[in-house]
Amino acid sequence: MNYHWNWGIFWEMSPEGTGTYFDMLLAGLWWTLATSALAWIIAFSVGSVVGVLRTLRSGWVVMACNAYVELFRNIPILVQLFLWYFVLPEVLPAEMGRWLKTMPNAAFWTGSIGIGLFMSARVAEQVKAGLQALPRGQWMAGTALGLTTAQTYRYILLPTAFRIILPPLTSEMLNTVKNSSVALTIGLMELTAQTRAMQEFSFQVFEAFTAATILYLIVNAVVTLAMRWVEKMAAVPGYTTGH
Amino acid sequence: MLGSLDFDVITRSLPYVLGEGLRFTLTLTALATVFGLTLGTILALMRLSGMKALSVPATLYVNLMRSLPLVLVIFWFYFLVPYIGQFVLRTERPVQVGAFASALITFSLFEAAYFSEIMRAGIQSVARGQAAAGSALGLTYRQLMQYVILPQAVRNMLPVMLTQTIVLFQDTSLVYVISLTDLLGAAATVANRDGRLVEMYVFAALIYFVISFGASLVVRRLQARMAIIR
Numbered sequence: 144m145n146y147h148w149n150w151g152i153f154w155e156m157s158p159e160g161t162g163t164y165f166d167m168l169l170a171g172l173w174w175t176l177a178t179s180a181l182a183w184i185i186a187f188s189v190g191s192v193v194g195v196l197r198t199l200r201s202g203w204v205v206m207a208c209n210a211y212v213e214l215f216r217n218i219p220i221l222v223q224l225f226l227w228y229f230v231l232p233e234v235l236p237a238e239m240g241r242w243l244k245t246m247p248n249a250a251f252w253t254g255s256i257g258i259g260l261f262m263s264a265r266v267a268e269q270v271k272a273g274l275q276a277l278p279r280g281q282w283m284a285g286t287a288l289g290l291t292t293a294q295t296y297r298y299i300l301l302p303t304a305f306r307i308i309l310p311p312l313t314s315e316m317l318n319t320v321k322n323s324s325v326a327l328t329i330g331l332m333e334l335t336a337q338t339r340a341m342q343e344f345s346f347q348v349f350e351a352f353t354a355a356t357i358l359y360l361i362v363n364a365v366v367t368l369a370m371r372w373v374e375k376m377a378a379v380p381g382y383t384t385g386h
Numbered sequence: 387m388l389g390s391l392d393f394d395v396i397t398r399s400l401p402y403v404l405g406e407g408l409r410f411t412l413t414l415t416a417l418a419t420v421f422g423l424t425l426g427t428i429l430a431l432m433r434l435s436g437m438k439a440l441s442v443p444a445t446l447y448v449n450l451m452r453s454l455p456l457v458l459v460i461f462w463f464y465f466l467v468p469y470i471g472q473f474v475l476r477t478e479r480p481v482q483v484g485a486f487a488s489a490l491i492t493f494s495l496f497e498a499a500y501f502s503e504i505m506r507a508g509i510q511s512v513a514r515g516q517a518a519a520g521s522a523l524g525l526t527y528r529q530l531m532q533y534v535i536l537p538q539a540v541r542n543m544l545p546v547m548l549t550q551t552i553v554l555f556q557d558t559s560l561v562y563v564i565s566l567t568d569l570l571g572a573a574a575t576v577a578n579r580d581g582r583l584v585e586m587y588v589f590a591a592l593i594y595f596v597i598s599f600g601a602s603l604v605v606r607r608l609q610a611r612m613a614i615i616r
Contacts, residue, residue: 146469213599214595216598216602217556217594217598217599217602218556218591218594218595218598219560219594221559221560221562221570222559222570222587222590222591222594223591225570225574225587226588229587230583230587230588233583317453320455321454321455323455324455324457324458325455325457327457328562328563335455335457338461339461342465349465352461352462355458356454356458356462359453359454359455359458360453360454363453
Protein backbone atom coordinates (compact mmCIF):
# COMPACT_ATOMS: atom_id res chain seq x y z
CA MET A 144 0.00 0.00 0.00
CA ASN A 145 1.39 3.38 -0.93
CA TYR A 146 -1.04 5.30 1.25
CA HIS A 147 0.59 7.73 3.63
CA TRP A 148 -0.91 7.38 7.05
CA ASN A 149 -0.93 10.41 9.28
CA TRP A 150 -2.95 10.00 12.44
CA GLY A 151 -1.71 13.31 13.76
CA ILE A 152 -3.84 15.05 11.14
CA PHE A 153 -6.71 15.49 13.59
CA TRP A 154 -4.70 17.99 15.64
CA GLU A 155 -3.69 20.09 12.67
CA MET A 156 -5.56 23.29 11.86
CA SER A 157 -8.25 22.95 9.20
CA PRO A 158 -8.25 25.49 6.34
CA GLU A 159 -11.63 26.70 7.59
CA GLY A 160 -9.64 28.48 10.28
CA THR A 161 -12.07 27.72 13.08
CA GLY A 162 -10.01 25.01 14.74
CA THR A 163 -8.43 21.61 14.19
CA TYR A 164 -9.78 18.88 11.94
CA PHE A 165 -11.00 17.17 15.09
CA ASP A 166 -13.07 20.26 15.95
CA MET A 167 -14.50 20.06 12.45
CA LEU A 168 -15.68 16.50 13.00
CA LEU A 169 -17.09 17.41 16.41
CA ALA A 170 -19.07 20.25 14.83
CA GLY A 171 -20.41 17.66 12.38
CA LEU A 172 -21.30 15.33 15.21
CA TRP A 173 -23.21 18.15 16.90
CA TRP A 174 -25.34 18.70 13.78
CA THR A 175 -25.89 14.96 13.46
CA LEU A 176 -27.16 14.83 17.04
CA ALA A 177 -29.29 17.97 16.73
CA THR A 178 -30.86 16.79 13.47
CA SER A 179 -31.47 13.28 14.83
CA ALA A 180 -33.01 14.63 18.03
CA LEU A 181 -35.44 16.98 16.30
CA ALA A 182 -36.25 14.37 13.66
CA TRP A 183 -36.93 11.78 16.34
CA ILE A 184 -39.24 14.12 18.28
CA ILE A 185 -41.24 14.68 15.08
CA ALA A 186 -41.16 10.99 14.14
CA PHE A 187 -42.27 9.86 17.57
CA SER A 188 -45.11 12.34 18.03
CA VAL A 189 -46.51 12.21 14.50
CA GLY A 190 -45.94 8.46 14.29
CA SER A 191 -47.72 7.79 17.58
CA VAL A 192 -50.78 9.80 16.55
CA VAL A 193 -50.96 8.18 13.11
CA GLY A 194 -50.37 4.73 14.60
CA VAL A 195 -53.19 5.17 17.11
CA LEU A 196 -55.56 6.56 14.49
CA ARG A 197 -54.93 3.50 12.33
CA THR A 198 -56.37 1.25 15.03
CA LEU A 199 -59.59 3.25 15.42
CA ARG A 200 -62.84 1.98 13.97
CA SER A 201 -63.46 4.78 11.57
CA GLY A 202 -63.11 3.81 7.94
CA TRP A 203 -62.00 7.10 6.48
CA VAL A 204 -59.54 7.98 9.28
CA VAL A 205 -57.84 4.59 8.91
CA MET A 206 -57.75 5.01 5.15
CA ALA A 207 -56.24 8.50 5.34
CA CYS A 208 -53.59 7.32 7.82
CA ASN A 209 -52.79 4.25 5.73
CA ALA A 210 -52.33 6.53 2.73
CA TYR A 211 -49.99 8.72 4.81
CA VAL A 212 -47.86 5.74 5.82
CA GLU A 213 -47.71 4.30 2.29
CA LEU A 214 -46.77 7.68 0.83
CA PHE A 215 -43.86 8.22 3.21
CA ARG A 216 -42.67 4.61 3.12
CA ASN A 217 -42.53 4.18 -0.63
CA ILE A 218 -40.46 7.19 -1.64
CA PRO A 219 -36.71 7.10 -0.89
CA ILE A 220 -35.61 9.41 1.93
CA LEU A 221 -33.24 11.25 -0.40
CA VAL A 222 -36.05 12.01 -2.86
CA GLN A 223 -38.27 13.17 0.00
CA LEU A 224 -35.59 15.59 1.17
CA PHE A 225 -35.28 16.97 -2.38
CA LEU A 226 -39.05 17.44 -2.51
CA TRP A 227 -39.03 19.40 0.76
CA TYR A 228 -35.91 21.39 -0.06
CA PHE A 229 -36.15 22.12 -3.78
CA VAL A 230 -39.79 21.57 -4.74
CA LEU A 231 -41.80 22.90 -1.79
CA PRO A 232 -40.53 26.52 -1.97
CA GLU A 233 -41.41 26.58 -5.70
CA VAL A 234 -45.01 25.40 -5.36
CA LEU A 235 -45.81 27.60 -2.36
CA PRO A 236 -46.98 31.21 -2.87
CA ALA A 237 -43.94 33.29 -3.92
CA GLU A 238 -43.72 35.15 -0.62
CA MET A 239 -43.60 31.99 1.51
CA GLY A 240 -41.23 30.27 -0.90
CA ARG A 241 -38.76 33.13 -0.62
CA TRP A 242 -39.01 33.02 3.17
CA LEU A 243 -38.29 29.28 3.14
CA LYS A 244 -35.29 29.66 0.86
CA THR A 245 -33.68 32.46 2.85
CA MET A 246 -34.36 30.96 6.27
CA PRO A 247 -31.18 30.62 8.37
CA ASN A 248 -30.11 26.95 8.80
CA ALA A 249 -32.61 25.92 6.13
CA ALA A 250 -30.82 22.59 5.59
CA PHE A 251 -31.12 21.75 9.28
CA TRP A 252 -34.84 22.52 9.53
CA THR A 253 -35.71 20.90 6.21
CA GLY A 254 -33.52 17.89 6.97
CA SER A 255 -34.97 17.35 10.44
CA ILE A 256 -38.57 17.72 9.34
CA GLY A 257 -38.06 15.60 6.23
CA ILE A 258 -36.30 12.79 8.09
CA GLY A 259 -38.80 13.12 10.95
CA LEU A 260 -41.79 12.64 8.67
CA PHE A 261 -40.07 9.78 6.81
CA MET A 262 -39.42 8.03 10.13
CA SER A 263 -42.91 8.84 11.45
CA ALA A 264 -44.37 6.34 8.97
CA ARG A 265 -42.15 3.62 10.45
CA VAL A 266 -43.01 4.61 14.02
CA ALA A 267 -46.71 4.52 13.08
CA GLU A 268 -46.25 0.95 11.84
CA GLN A 269 -44.66 -0.06 15.14
CA VAL A 270 -47.29 1.68 17.27
CA LYS A 271 -50.05 0.01 15.30
CA ALA A 272 -48.37 -3.39 15.64
CA GLY A 273 -47.94 -2.84 19.38
CA LEU A 274 -51.61 -1.94 19.83
CA GLN A 275 -52.73 -4.90 17.74
CA ALA A 276 -50.54 -7.26 19.77
CA LEU A 277 -52.66 -6.56 22.86
CA PRO A 278 -55.46 -8.99 23.66
CA ARG A 279 -58.87 -7.65 22.59
CA GLY A 280 -60.11 -8.17 26.14
CA GLN A 281 -58.13 -5.12 27.29
CA TRP A 282 -60.13 -2.83 25.06
CA MET A 283 -63.38 -4.51 26.08
CA ALA A 284 -62.48 -4.23 29.76
CA GLY A 285 -61.90 -0.51 29.30
CA THR A 286 -65.28 -0.10 27.66
CA ALA A 287 -66.95 -2.19 30.35
CA LEU A 288 -65.45 0.09 33.02
CA GLY A 289 -67.13 3.03 31.30
CA LEU A 290 -63.92 4.61 29.98
CA THR A 291 -64.12 6.72 26.85
CA THR A 292 -62.05 5.67 23.84
CA ALA A 293 -59.44 8.30 24.66
CA GLN A 294 -59.23 7.13 28.27
CA THR A 295 -58.95 3.50 27.21
CA TYR A 296 -55.97 4.36 25.00
CA ARG A 297 -54.38 6.66 27.55
CA TYR A 298 -54.64 4.47 30.63
CA ILE A 299 -54.90 0.90 29.37
CA LEU A 300 -53.71 0.28 25.82
CA LEU A 301 -50.85 2.71 25.18
CA PRO A 302 -48.84 2.11 28.39
CA THR A 303 -48.57 -1.59 27.50
CA ALA A 304 -48.23 -1.08 23.75
CA PHE A 305 -45.29 1.32 24.12
CA ARG A 306 -43.54 -1.11 26.47
CA ILE A 307 -43.95 -3.91 23.92
CA ILE A 308 -42.49 -1.85 21.08
CA LEU A 309 -39.55 -0.34 22.99
CA PRO A 310 -36.96 -2.62 21.30
CA PRO A 311 -38.14 -1.88 17.72
CA LEU A 312 -38.45 1.82 18.63
CA THR A 313 -34.80 1.73 19.70
CA SER A 314 -33.77 0.51 16.27
CA GLU A 315 -35.95 3.17 14.62
CA MET A 316 -34.11 5.71 16.77
CA LEU A 317 -30.78 4.36 15.50
CA ASN A 318 -32.16 4.50 11.95
CA THR A 319 -32.99 8.16 12.50
CA VAL A 320 -29.37 8.87 13.43
CA LYS A 321 -28.16 6.97 10.37
CA ASN A 322 -30.64 8.70 8.07
CA SER A 323 -29.50 12.12 9.28
CA SER A 324 -26.44 11.58 7.09
CA VAL A 325 -28.65 11.78 3.99
CA ALA A 326 -29.18 15.47 4.78
CA LEU A 327 -25.66 16.14 3.52
CA THR A 328 -27.20 16.13 0.03
CA ILE A 329 -29.09 19.32 0.85
CA GLY A 330 -26.00 20.92 2.35
CA LEU A 331 -26.25 20.08 6.04
CA MET A 332 -22.70 19.90 7.44
CA GLU A 333 -23.33 16.89 9.64
CA LEU A 334 -20.76 14.25 10.56
CA THR A 335 -20.48 12.48 7.19
CA ALA A 336 -20.36 15.80 5.32
CA GLN A 337 -17.62 17.14 7.61
CA THR A 338 -15.71 13.89 7.13
CA ARG A 339 -15.91 14.39 3.37
CA ALA A 340 -14.75 17.99 3.78
CA MET A 341 -11.84 16.90 5.94
CA GLN A 342 -10.88 14.30 3.33
CA GLU A 343 -10.98 16.89 0.57
CA PHE A 344 -8.88 19.41 2.51
CA SER A 345 -6.32 17.01 3.96
CA PHE A 346 -6.32 14.02 1.55
CA GLN A 347 -6.24 11.76 4.63
CA VAL A 348 -9.25 9.69 3.47
CA PHE A 349 -8.99 6.73 5.78
CA GLU A 350 -8.15 8.59 8.98
CA ALA A 351 -11.18 10.82 8.45
CA PHE A 352 -13.55 7.94 7.72
CA THR A 353 -12.19 5.83 10.58
CA ALA A 354 -12.87 8.69 12.98
CA ALA A 355 -16.40 9.13 11.65
CA THR A 356 -17.02 5.39 11.93
CA ILE A 357 -15.90 5.40 15.57
CA LEU A 358 -18.06 8.43 16.36
CA TYR A 359 -21.13 6.75 14.80
CA LEU A 360 -20.40 3.57 16.76
CA ILE A 361 -20.20 5.58 19.99
CA VAL A 362 -23.54 7.30 19.28
CA ASN A 363 -25.04 3.88 18.54
CA ALA A 364 -23.72 2.41 21.77
CA VAL A 365 -24.93 5.36 23.86
CA VAL A 366 -28.45 5.26 22.36
CA THR A 367 -28.65 1.48 22.78
CA LEU A 368 -27.50 1.60 26.41
CA ALA A 369 -29.81 4.50 27.24
CA MET A 370 -32.78 2.70 25.72
CA ARG A 371 -31.91 -0.50 27.55
CA TRP A 372 -31.98 1.52 30.75
CA VAL A 373 -35.36 3.01 29.79
CA GLU A 374 -36.64 -0.51 29.10
CA LYS A 375 -35.51 -1.63 32.53
CA MET A 376 -37.05 1.41 34.22
CA ALA A 377 -40.32 0.99 32.35
CA ALA A 378 -40.61 -2.75 32.90
CA VAL A 379 -43.64 -3.74 34.94
CA PRO A 380 -42.58 -6.29 37.59
CA GLY A 381 -44.11 -9.69 36.91
CA TYR A 382 -45.27 -8.70 33.43
CA THR A 383 -43.06 -9.89 30.63
CA THR A 384 -43.79 -8.62 27.17
CA GLY A 385 -42.50 -11.86 25.72
CA HIS A 386 -39.64 -10.78 23.48
CA MET B 387 -45.87 28.60 -9.43
CA LEU B 388 -48.16 25.85 -10.62
CA GLY B 389 -49.23 27.75 -13.73
CA SER B 390 -45.72 27.86 -15.12
CA LEU B 391 -45.09 24.12 -14.94
CA ASP B 392 -43.80 22.47 -18.08
CA PHE B 393 -44.68 18.80 -18.12
CA ASP B 394 -43.23 18.51 -21.60
CA VAL B 395 -39.76 18.33 -20.04
CA ILE B 396 -40.72 14.91 -18.67
CA THR B 397 -41.76 13.58 -22.06
CA ARG B 398 -38.62 14.96 -23.67
CA SER B 399 -36.29 13.41 -21.09
CA LEU B 400 -38.17 10.12 -20.81
CA PRO B 401 -35.66 8.02 -22.81
CA TYR B 402 -32.80 9.32 -20.65
CA VAL B 403 -34.51 9.13 -17.25
CA LEU B 404 -36.15 5.74 -17.77
CA GLY B 405 -33.87 4.13 -20.37
CA GLU B 406 -30.65 5.01 -18.56
CA GLY B 407 -31.58 6.10 -15.05
CA LEU B 408 -34.25 3.58 -14.14
CA ARG B 409 -32.40 0.79 -15.94
CA PHE B 410 -29.32 1.54 -13.87
CA THR B 411 -31.36 1.57 -10.64
CA LEU B 412 -33.03 -1.76 -11.46
CA THR B 413 -29.77 -3.40 -12.56
CA LEU B 414 -28.00 -2.30 -9.39
CA THR B 415 -30.93 -3.48 -7.25
CA ALA B 416 -31.08 -6.89 -8.94
CA LEU B 417 -27.33 -7.56 -8.85
CA ALA B 418 -26.90 -6.28 -5.29
CA THR B 419 -29.82 -8.49 -4.18
CA VAL B 420 -28.25 -11.60 -5.72
CA PHE B 421 -24.78 -10.94 -4.31
CA GLY B 422 -26.14 -9.63 -1.01
CA LEU B 423 -28.31 -12.71 -0.53
CA THR B 424 -25.47 -15.09 -1.35
CA LEU B 425 -23.07 -13.39 1.01
CA GLY B 426 -25.84 -12.91 3.58
CA THR B 427 -26.55 -16.64 3.61
CA ILE B 428 -22.86 -17.40 4.15
CA LEU B 429 -22.73 -14.85 6.98
CA ALA B 430 -25.85 -16.31 8.59
CA LEU B 431 -24.43 -19.85 8.44
CA MET B 432 -21.17 -18.56 9.90
CA ARG B 433 -23.00 -16.88 12.77
CA LEU B 434 -25.05 -19.97 13.51
CA SER B 435 -22.11 -22.38 13.35
CA GLY B 436 -20.70 -23.48 16.67
CA MET B 437 -17.19 -22.46 15.66
CA LYS B 438 -16.09 -19.23 17.32
CA ALA B 439 -13.54 -18.57 14.56
CA LEU B 440 -16.47 -18.26 12.15
CA SER B 441 -19.25 -16.81 14.27
CA VAL B 442 -17.30 -13.99 15.93
CA PRO B 443 -16.00 -12.30 12.73
CA ALA B 444 -19.43 -12.67 11.10
CA THR B 445 -21.16 -11.12 14.12
CA LEU B 446 -18.69 -8.23 14.22
CA TYR B 447 -19.09 -7.59 10.50
CA VAL B 448 -22.89 -7.64 10.60
CA ASN B 449 -23.09 -5.39 13.66
CA LEU B 450 -20.56 -2.94 12.24
CA MET B 451 -22.41 -2.61 8.93
CA ARG B 452 -25.75 -2.23 10.64
CA SER B 453 -24.42 0.56 12.87
CA LEU B 454 -23.18 2.79 10.06
CA PRO B 455 -25.12 5.10 7.76
CA LEU B 456 -25.23 3.82 4.18
CA VAL B 457 -23.93 7.17 2.90
CA LEU B 458 -20.78 6.77 5.00
CA VAL B 459 -20.31 3.18 3.81
CA ILE B 460 -20.71 4.29 0.17
CA PHE B 461 -17.89 6.81 0.67
CA TRP B 462 -15.77 4.27 2.55
CA PHE B 463 -15.86 1.75 -0.27
CA TYR B 464 -15.59 4.40 -2.96
CA PHE B 465 -12.14 5.24 -1.59
CA LEU B 466 -11.19 1.84 -0.19
CA VAL B 467 -11.99 -0.46 -3.13
CA PRO B 468 -9.09 0.78 -5.32
CA TYR B 469 -6.64 -0.01 -2.49
CA ILE B 470 -8.20 -3.42 -1.84
CA GLY B 471 -7.89 -4.10 -5.58
CA GLN B 472 -4.25 -3.09 -5.45
CA PHE B 473 -3.66 -5.38 -2.47
CA VAL B 474 -5.48 -8.37 -3.98
CA LEU B 475 -4.11 -8.04 -7.51
CA ARG B 476 -0.64 -6.97 -6.28
CA THR B 477 -0.50 -4.05 -8.70
CA GLU B 478 1.75 -1.00 -8.52
CA ARG B 479 -1.01 1.56 -8.12
CA PRO B 480 -4.55 1.56 -6.65
CA VAL B 481 -6.89 -0.15 -9.15
CA GLN B 482 -9.49 2.08 -10.80
CA VAL B 483 -12.67 0.00 -10.64
CA GLY B 484 -15.19 2.56 -11.81
CA ALA B 485 -18.16 4.00 -9.98
CA PHE B 486 -20.64 1.27 -10.95
CA ALA B 487 -18.46 -1.59 -9.71
CA SER B 488 -17.75 0.39 -6.58
CA ALA B 489 -21.47 0.95 -5.96
CA LEU B 490 -22.25 -2.71 -6.65
CA ILE B 491 -19.58 -3.89 -4.21
CA THR B 492 -20.82 -1.42 -1.59
CA PHE B 493 -24.48 -2.37 -1.83
CA SER B 494 -23.73 -6.12 -1.95
CA LEU B 495 -21.54 -5.97 1.15
CA PHE B 496 -23.84 -3.57 2.99
CA GLU B 497 -27.10 -5.37 2.25
CA ALA B 498 -25.46 -8.74 3.03
CA ALA B 499 -25.46 -7.72 6.69
CA TYR B 500 -29.20 -7.02 6.61
CA PHE B 501 -30.01 -10.12 4.55
CA SER B 502 -27.95 -12.26 6.92
CA GLU B 503 -30.06 -11.12 9.89
CA ILE B 504 -33.25 -12.01 8.00
CA MET B 505 -31.74 -15.33 6.94
CA ARG B 506 -30.67 -16.11 10.51
CA ALA B 507 -34.16 -15.43 11.84
CA GLY B 508 -35.57 -17.62 9.06
CA ILE B 509 -33.23 -20.51 9.83
CA GLN B 510 -33.99 -20.23 13.53
CA SER B 511 -37.71 -20.29 12.76
CA VAL B 512 -37.40 -23.88 11.49
CA ALA B 513 -38.21 -26.23 14.35
CA ARG B 514 -35.14 -27.77 16.00
CA GLY B 515 -36.61 -31.24 15.58
CA GLN B 516 -36.16 -30.91 11.83
CA ALA B 517 -32.40 -30.60 12.16
CA ALA B 518 -32.37 -33.48 14.64
CA ALA B 519 -34.45 -35.62 12.29
CA GLY B 520 -32.11 -34.82 9.39
CA SER B 521 -29.04 -35.75 11.39
CA ALA B 522 -30.75 -38.97 12.55
CA LEU B 523 -31.31 -39.86 8.89
CA GLY B 524 -27.59 -39.56 8.35
CA LEU B 525 -27.65 -36.37 6.27
CA THR B 526 -24.43 -34.38 6.14
CA TYR B 527 -24.49 -30.72 7.28
CA ARG B 528 -24.58 -29.62 3.67
CA GLN B 529 -27.48 -31.96 2.78
CA LEU B 530 -29.33 -30.98 5.93
CA MET B 531 -29.10 -27.28 5.07
CA GLN B 532 -29.78 -27.75 1.37
CA TYR B 533 -32.74 -30.13 1.52
CA VAL B 534 -34.31 -29.62 4.95
CA ILE B 535 -33.57 -26.31 6.64
CA LEU B 536 -32.99 -23.69 3.91
CA PRO B 537 -36.06 -24.49 1.76
CA GLN B 538 -38.32 -24.03 4.77
CA ALA B 539 -36.35 -21.06 6.08
CA VAL B 540 -36.54 -19.27 2.74
CA ARG B 541 -40.25 -19.81 2.64
CA ASN B 542 -40.72 -18.41 6.15
CA MET B 543 -38.72 -15.31 5.47
CA LEU B 544 -39.65 -14.62 1.87
CA PRO B 545 -41.96 -11.66 2.65
CA VAL B 546 -39.37 -9.95 4.88
CA MET B 547 -36.66 -10.62 2.30
CA LEU B 548 -38.71 -9.08 -0.50
CA THR B 549 -39.51 -6.08 1.69
CA GLN B 550 -35.78 -5.65 2.28
CA THR B 551 -35.28 -5.74 -1.50
CA ILE B 552 -37.78 -2.87 -1.80
CA VAL B 553 -35.76 -0.98 0.82
CA LEU B 554 -32.63 -1.74 -1.22
CA PHE B 555 -34.34 -0.42 -4.35
CA GLN B 556 -35.02 2.86 -2.54
CA ASP B 557 -31.55 2.94 -1.00
CA THR B 558 -29.85 2.77 -4.39
CA SER B 559 -30.93 6.41 -4.85
CA LEU B 560 -28.06 7.25 -2.47
CA VAL B 561 -25.52 6.59 -5.26
CA TYR B 562 -26.38 10.23 -5.96
CA VAL B 563 -23.57 11.10 -3.52
CA ILE B 564 -20.95 9.56 -5.83
CA SER B 565 -22.57 11.20 -8.89
CA LEU B 566 -23.87 8.08 -10.63
CA THR B 567 -26.70 8.32 -13.14
CA ASP B 568 -29.42 6.28 -11.49
CA LEU B 569 -33.11 7.21 -11.71
CA LEU B 570 -32.70 10.11 -9.30
CA GLY B 571 -29.34 11.12 -10.77
CA ALA B 572 -30.79 11.28 -14.28
CA ALA B 573 -33.79 13.26 -13.06
CA ALA B 574 -31.50 15.65 -11.18
CA THR B 575 -29.30 16.16 -14.24
CA VAL B 576 -32.28 17.13 -16.40
CA ALA B 577 -33.77 19.18 -13.55
CA ASN B 578 -30.65 21.29 -13.19
CA ARG B 579 -29.94 21.54 -16.91
CA ASP B 580 -33.44 22.76 -17.82
CA GLY B 581 -34.21 24.50 -14.54
CA ARG B 582 -37.19 22.20 -14.03
CA LEU B 583 -36.68 20.99 -10.45
CA VAL B 584 -40.36 20.71 -9.55
CA GLU B 585 -41.41 18.60 -12.54
CA MET B 586 -38.39 16.28 -12.52
CA TYR B 587 -38.23 15.59 -8.78
CA VAL B 588 -41.97 15.00 -8.53
CA PHE B 589 -41.75 12.68 -11.53
CA ALA B 590 -38.85 10.72 -9.96
CA ALA B 591 -40.75 10.47 -6.67
CA LEU B 592 -43.78 9.18 -8.55
CA ILE B 593 -41.80 6.42 -10.27
CA TYR B 594 -40.18 5.33 -7.01
CA PHE B 595 -43.59 5.35 -5.36
CA VAL B 596 -45.35 3.34 -8.07
CA ILE B 597 -42.65 0.65 -8.14
CA SER B 598 -42.22 0.40 -4.36
CA PHE B 599 -45.93 0.48 -3.61
CA GLY B 600 -46.73 -1.99 -6.38
CA ALA B 601 -44.03 -4.36 -5.15
CA SER B 602 -45.23 -4.06 -1.55
CA LEU B 603 -48.77 -4.98 -2.64
CA VAL B 604 -47.38 -8.11 -4.32
CA VAL B 605 -45.46 -8.98 -1.13
CA ARG B 606 -48.63 -8.54 0.93
CA ARG B 607 -50.59 -10.88 -1.35
CA LEU B 608 -47.80 -13.41 -1.20
CA GLN B 609 -47.78 -13.19 2.58
CA ALA B 610 -51.52 -13.81 2.73
CA ARG B 611 -51.24 -16.82 0.44
CA MET B 612 -48.38 -18.35 2.37
CA ALA B 613 -50.22 -17.86 5.65
CA ILE B 614 -52.95 -20.17 4.34
CA ILE B 615 -50.52 -22.84 3.19
CA ARG B 616 -48.91 -23.16 6.62
